[in-house]
């Protein structure tokens with residue numbers, strides 16, 4: 001089954017406030033960047049896709065399954081929220097094992113998958129460290145490992161590099177690119193450089209609406225880089 005997300009005329013309102021307005025997107029395997037300033041609606045869109053929020057209108061299918069079938073859709077999606085934190089007093093291994101139990105993984109599957117995932121995110125030497133002893137970057141990598149526990153086809157990460165030092169940001173971006181080799185990885189951020197360095201396709205969200213979707217290179221066009229193209233587009237959109 002080829003991973004695919006189809007979003008058609010999606011809307012989400014909170015009371016009278018429209019957080020998403022008529023959003024249509026087609027997302028295919030690889031790194032997909034969602035760019036937009038604070039309050040643009042990125043987190044709301046990620047949370048609808050992760051089945052944590054109900055949409056107000058429109059339709060969304062994930063690998064052909066309507067988002068309303070949340071139990072089925074959750075099997076396909078791994079989510080690293082912006083404010084990720086887990087069980088600070090547990091060891092890294094125990095926290096992963098507990099999350100594996102919550103995901104209904106068998107003991108044998110947990111024994112096989114947890115060490116492999118922790119190796120993949122470069123935390124294999126930290127199994128018996130307490131979660132609270134990890135650095136910000138290590139915690140974020142643990143977040144990726146937990147999001148991949150049930151081997152989802154789609155990984156959604158919301159503002160994952162905020163507060164990381166440059167070395168850890170690059171390491172984290174490389175990890176996401178590796179994961180995207182056979183999956184959809186949606187990277188939502190307002191950090192232009194993270195998207196420019198990793199994504200082939202992007203969508204730009206502003207005030208709840210998509211103002212661009214397509215190839216990164218096409219968006220940059222003749223500008224010197226994504227930042228310049230983005231600033232120009234946002235300026236134009238504000239007028």
Ligand SMILES: Nc1ncnc2c1ncn2[C@@H]1O[C@H](COP(=O)(O)OP(=O)(O)OP(=O)(O)O)[C@@H](O)[C@H]1O
Pocket residue numbers: 014017018019036037038039040041042043044045190
């Ligand atoms: N639970 C909620 N109740 C009411 N309004 C909300 C709620 N969640 C989000 N909003 C509003 O919806 C809009 C979009 O917010 P959202 O958090 O999705 O934006 P964002 O692009 O992720 O921004 P940020 O980068 O600051 O997280 C904002 O105006 C926000 O105030």
